[in-house]
Amino acid sequence: MPLFVERQTYRRRRLVDAARALPVLGLMLWWVPLLWSLPEEPMPASTALIYIFLVWAGLVAAAGLLIYALQAKRNRGPEDAP
Amino acid sequence: MTTINALAAISVAYVLLLFAVAFFAERAAQRGNAGILRAPIIYTLSLSIYCTAWTFYGAVGSAARNGLEYMTIYLGPSLVLIGWWWGLRKLVRIGRSQRITSIADLISSRYGKSNLLGVGVTLLAVVGTTPYIALQLQSVTLSVEVFAQADAVNLHNKQFTAFWVAVGLSAFTVIFGTRNLDTNERHHGVVMAIALEAIVKLAALLAVGTFVVWGMSGGISGTLERIDQSSLGLWEVQGGRWVGLMMLSSAAFLCLPRMFQVLVVENDNDPQLRMAAWAFPLYLMLMSLFIVPIAVVGLDVLPAGSNPDLFVLTVPLSQGQNGLAVLSFLGGFSSATSMVIVAAIALSTMVSNHIVMPIWLRFSATTASVSGDVRQVVLLSRRLSIAGVLLLGYLYYAMSGGGEALATIGLVSFTGVAQVLPALLGGIFWRGATRTGALAGLTAGFGIWLYTLYLPSFGPGVVLPESFFVDGPLGVSWLHPHALFGIEGLDPLLHAVLWSLSLNTVAFFAASLMSFPSPLERLQGAQFVNVQQAPGSARGWSQGAAQAEDLMVMSQRILGATEAQALFQRAAQDQGLAGYLPEPTPAFLQVLERELSGSVGAATAHAMLGQIVGGMAVSVEDLMAVADETAQMMEYSARLEEQSAELSRTAAQLRAANDKLTRLSVQKDAFLSQISHELRTPMTSIRAFSEILRDTDGLTGEERNKYSSIIHDEAIRLTRLLDDLLDLSVLENGQVSLNIVQGTLREVLDRAQAAASANENGPALDIQRDLTRESVVLFTDTERLSQVFINLISNAGKYCDAAQPRLEIRVQKTDKDLLVDFIDNGSGVAPDAQDVIFEKFSRVSDQKAGGAGLGLAICRQITARLGGEISYLPGQGGAAFRVQLPLSMTRAA
Numbered sequence: 025m026p027l028f029v030e031r032q033t034y035r036r037r038r039l040v041d042a043a044r045a046l047p048v049l050g051l052m053l054w055w056v057p058l059l060w061s062l063p064e065e066p067m068p069a070s071t072a073l074i075y076i077f078l079v080w081a082g083l084v085a086a087a088g089l090l091i092y093a094l095q096a097k098r099n100r101g102p103e104d105a106p
Numbered sequence: 107m108t109t110i111n112a113l114a115a116i117s118v119a120y121v122l123l124l125f126a127v128a129f130f131a132e133r134a135a136q137r138g139n140a141g142i143l144r145a146p147i148i149y150t151l152s153l154s155i156y157c158t159a160w161t162f163y164g165a166v167g168s169a170a171r172n173g174l175e176y177m178t179i180y181l182g183p184s185l186v187l188i189g190w191w192w193g194l195r196k197l198v199r200i201g202r203s204q205r206i207t208s209i210a211d212l213i214s215s216r217y218g219k220s221n222l223l224g225v226g227v228t229l230l231a232v233v234g235t236t237p238y239i240a241l242q243l244q245s246v247t248l249s250v251e252v253f254a255q256a257d258a259v260n261l262h263n264k265q266f267t268a269f270w271v272a273v274g275l276s277a278f279t280v281i282f283g284t285r286n287l288d289t290n291e292r293h294h295g296v297v298m299a300i301a302l303e304a305i306v307k308l309a310a311l312l313a314v315g316t317f318v319v320w321g322m323s324g325g326i327s328g329t330l331e332r333i334d335q336s337s338l339g340l341w342e343v344q345g346g347r348w349v350g351l352m353m354l355s356s357a358a359f360l361c362l363p364r365m366f367q368v369l370v371v372e373n374d375n376d377p378q379l380r381m382a383a384w385a386f387p388l389y390l391m392l393m394s395l396f397i398v399p400i401a402v403v404g405l406d407v408l409p410a411g412s413n414p415d416l417f418v419l420t421v422p423l424s425q426g427q428n429g430l431a432v433l434s435f436l437g438g439f440s441s442a443t444s445m446v447i448v449a450a451i452a453l454s455t456m457v458s459n460h461i462v463m464p465i466w467l468r469f470s471a472t473t474a475s476v477s478g479d480v481r482q483v484v485l486l487s488r489r490l491s492i493a494g495v496l497l498l499g500y501l502y503y504a505m506s507g508g509g510e511a512l513a514t515i516g517l518v519s520f521t522g523v524a525q526v527l528p529a530l531l532g533g534i535f536w537r538g539a540t541r542t543g544a545l546a547g548l549t550a551g552f553g554i555w556l557y558t559l560y561l562p563s564f565g566p567g568v569v570l571p572e573s574f575f576v577d578g579p580l581g582v583s584w585l586h587p588h589a590l591f592g593i594e595g596l597d598p599l600l601h602a603v604l605w606s607l608s609l610n611t612v613a614f615f616a617a618s619l620m621s622f623p624s625p626l627e628r629l630q631g632a633q634f635v636n637v638q639q640a641p642g643s644a645r646g647w648s649q650g651a652a653q654a655e656d657l658m659v660m661s662q663r664i665l666g667a668t669e670a671q672a673l674f675q676r677a678a679q680d681q682g683l684a685g686y687l688p689e690p691t692p693a694f695l696q697v698l699e700r701e702l703s704g705s706v707g708a709a710t711a712h713a714m715l716g717q718i719v720g721g722m723a724v725s726v727e728d729l730m731a732v733a734d735e736t737a738q739m740m741e742y743s744a745r746l747e748e749q750s751a752e753l754s755r756t757a758a759q760l761r762a763a764n765d766k767l768t769r770l771s772v773q774k775d776a777f778l779s780q781i782s783h784e785l786r787t788p789m790t791s792i793r794a795f796s797e798i799l800r801d802t803d804g805l806t807g808e809e810r811n812k813y814s815s816i817i818h819d820e821a822i823r824l825t826r827l828l829d830d831l832l833d834l835s836v837l838e839n840g841q842v843s844l845n846i847v848q849g850t851l852r853e854v855l856d857r858a859q860a861a862a863s864a865n866e867n868g869p870a871l872d873i874q875r876d877l878t879r880e881s882v883v884l885f886t887d888t889e890r891l892s893q894v895f896i897n898l899i900s901n902a903g904k905y906c907d908a909a910q911p912r913l914e915i916r917v918q919k920t921d922k923d924l925l926v927d928f929i930d931n932g933s934g935v936a937p938d939a940q941d942v943i944f945e946k947f948s949r950v951s952d953q954k955a956g957g958a959g960l961g962l963a964i965c966r967q968i969t970a971r972l973g974g975e976i977s978y979l980p981g982q983g984g985a986a987f988r989v990q991l992p993l994s995m996t997r998a999a
Binding site: 040043048054055058066067069072076077080081083084085088 | 173174177181184185186187188189191192330331333334338339340341342343345348349352380381383384385387388391395398
């Protein structure tokens with residue numbers, strides 16, 4: 025077992041890490057509204073809607089791009105089981 | 107009256123379209139054009155059954171009542187799919203590699219193929235899903251009512267609509283959901299129809315939303331302003347519910363029987379999941395995009411007190427947009443029907459595999475290996491289960507009166523099925539999870555859910571007495587259904603979710619820690635948890651006890667005769683055997699069990715095999731593989747061993763081939779000298795005796811006669827040898843022309859027997875035949891065929907070394923072939939000679955019976971020309987040859 029993997033494999037593993045991190049990021053972003061429930065400063069519903077849907081669209085785009093990048097790497101690089 | 111009639115006509119047309127789509131998808135799949143049907147986009151769309159009528163109509167209602175809380179129902183599943191790399195990918199792979207048929211099957215299979223667990227999960231699923239189906243029926247009824255009111259028609263019987271919808275749905279599901287027994291084969295028709303419905307419901311909601319935003323509220327900024335001014339204008343979601351519902355919907359997304367069906371069972375490749383991972387969250391986003399605007403406008407435009415659950419319909423109607431309303435009706439109808447269809451398929455598979463089949467097996471235990479098609483029994487039980495599930499849904503709807511109470515049942519149902527989650531996740535990630543743990547967790551979760559959420563959902567005083575809700579059962583306040591252990595002030599739903607799931611998990615974990623799994627459980631556990639690392643299969647069956655023929659009989663009943671025979675023949679070929687019966691090795695039993703479990707579920711398949719094999723034994727190696735906690739290392743080395751075993755198998759095959767070639771070469775050399783010798787001996791005597799005749803004077807007539815008949819005999823021997831050689835070379839070059847005539851097998855055998863015994867000079871051969879079985883009409887070259895039989899019979903006469911030689915001629919018919927076996931009671935052919943006896947010039951022993959070793963080679967050429975095959979059958983207690991002839995002899999012509 026070599027200590028360091030090839031550059032391509034390395035990149036692929038980091039992409040997998042990103043794919044794993046994405047739902048955690050999404051969860052954190054979608055738990056931000058919990059802070060809005062503070063009574064002093066109620067958040068208008070329109071802002072809340074825009075925020076939640078922007079996060080949603082961002083997550084979809086990020087997930088799509090990551091999957092695309094992973095596929096591109098797999099087609100070029102050597103197969104590497106995570 | 108006009109609108110309602112038009113609506114009925116449109117619905118019927120839409121249903122016909124769905125039938126047509128399903129029908130053509132099935133047809134395309136049968137013709138092998140499954141490419142489009144397997145496309146990732148179809149898979150993604152089929153996941154949309156998550157959005158039922160409860161979300162299509164109910165999301166707007168929920169938004170109107172509780173603000174933005176409705177979104178949690180979509181946010182949770184979005185996260186699950188975006189996080190596919192964590193768990194979904196593994197779940198789907200396990201589903202494919204273990205041929206899982208339902209969520210109950212997964213749980214039962216993981217925990218040692220326990221049917222008790224299967225039954226438990228099935229009951230949970232039925233209890234949790236029935237109200238949900240009722241909800242779908244209600245939504246269709248309510249939406250029809252809206253149109254009836256618009257027309258001022260009074261529907262005399264609401265349940266009439268629900269009843270006919272239920273009947274229509276069961277018909278559709280029975281027709282397209284039970285076409286084949288193997289639930290691992292995709293239901294192409296159903297999936298295609300659902301994909302179409304997914305598009306219709308999305309389009310409907312987007313159309314209504316677009317109309318509301320741009321047609322009624324003056325664009326995006328206008329809409330946002332209107333939202334802020336409405337009663338929903340502020341963010342007022344309870345934090346606990348926001349988090350709790352998000353988690354609950356994620357859990358339910360994985361555990362709902364219908365979601366498991368489309369997500370795992372119907373999946374057949376990774377690209378499908380890769381696309382769904384981003385496209386399905388997009389779909390959910392689009393579905394929830396216009397919910398709030400519709401709710402706000404509905405609250406604004408419609409008179410106070412209108413049912414917000416129907417805003418999607420009533421808002422367009424109130425604006426005179428009848429076309430849009432009809433589209434919206436179709437959207438709701440699609441949501442309801444697609445959910446019911448898939449739920450019915452999933453539940454019927456579970457009910458039939460885990461409840462009906464085990465009972466049926468128990469009561470027909472004595473007849474387990476009697477032939478007869480069980481497939482019809484299974485399919486019938488599945489069809490009846492579909493009808494039963496829909497009937498239950500309808501009854502629930504009819505009894506509950508279709509009131510408001512049903513609207514809350516969605517989340518109640520989610521909480522119920524989510525109880526499977528600890529056992530599911532524990533099962534695929536933790537090898538320490540045991541059957542006892544899963545049972546304990548499920549029982550605890552199910553019980554608490556029933557007590558704190560399901561039964562109270564009928565209202566105080568219906569199932570649980572009212573006093574329970576005042577100061578707890580029998581005055582024990584810490585058992586209050588909405589405040590267990592005296593913790594009060596929680597939202598009832600959150601209270602139930604919290605307690606049921608946490609106690610479920612604790613019970614699951616604690617009982618797993620304390621119990622000890624059975625060997626089979628440990629094997630299954632290792633396979634499920636390490637599915638990515640070790641795609642190989644565990645061996646579980648011990649060899650020897652199983653009878654290949656009994657297995658064949660049983661498999662034919664479940665898989666169908668053709669499929670079962672093909673499977674057995676393939677297995678036999680892989681083992682290097684000719685014919686249909688492979689050795690019942692553990693590896694073969696494993697393959698067979700998995701094949702069967704695709705049809706009847708893991709537990710039932712296991713039980714059925716168990717009836718024949720007589721219990722299972724886990725081998726020492728298997729135990730070692732799981733006993734050690736460093737099993738991953740062991741599995742890695744096991745894989746290496748497997749590879750090296752594979753290599754040594756290949757090497758052995760090569761060596762065998764090489765040996766054979768060497769032996770053939772030696773034989774050829776031997777033959778050349780043999781043939782020279784054979785030619786030389788008669789030549790020498792012919793020459794010698796002809797010289798005597800020529801040179802010696804005064805020979806008596808008797809002597810002359812004697813010498814010339816020696817010359818004559820030797821010349822005949824030469825001719826016969828040359829004839830054989832010529833015959834063989836003609837046959838081998840394919841120049842022979844067959845003379846096809848009609849005859850019966852008995853005639854051919856009679857002729858052969860007569861000819862063979864004419865040449866006989868050893869002890870008389872006792873030939874046993876079964877004349878009735880021999881009356882098979884043949885269209886073949888009977889002359890050539892009898893030549894083969896003569897050879898086999900006279901070989902038996904020559905080589906059978908028993909004191910009282912006996913030859914048995916057995917005739918059997920399979921569906922394609924006629925098999926004629928010649929079995930004698932001698933010592934048979936030595937194993938190392940078996941693979942060369944059909945080669946030219948091969949003789950079992952030198953000089954024993956004369957001849958040049960061409961007989962069997964000629965036989966082989968002849969049977970091949972007749973479209974059949976001749977082979978040596980080992981293990982029959984003597985030399986045994988099988989002549990296999992195709993039943994349709996026309997091919998030989």
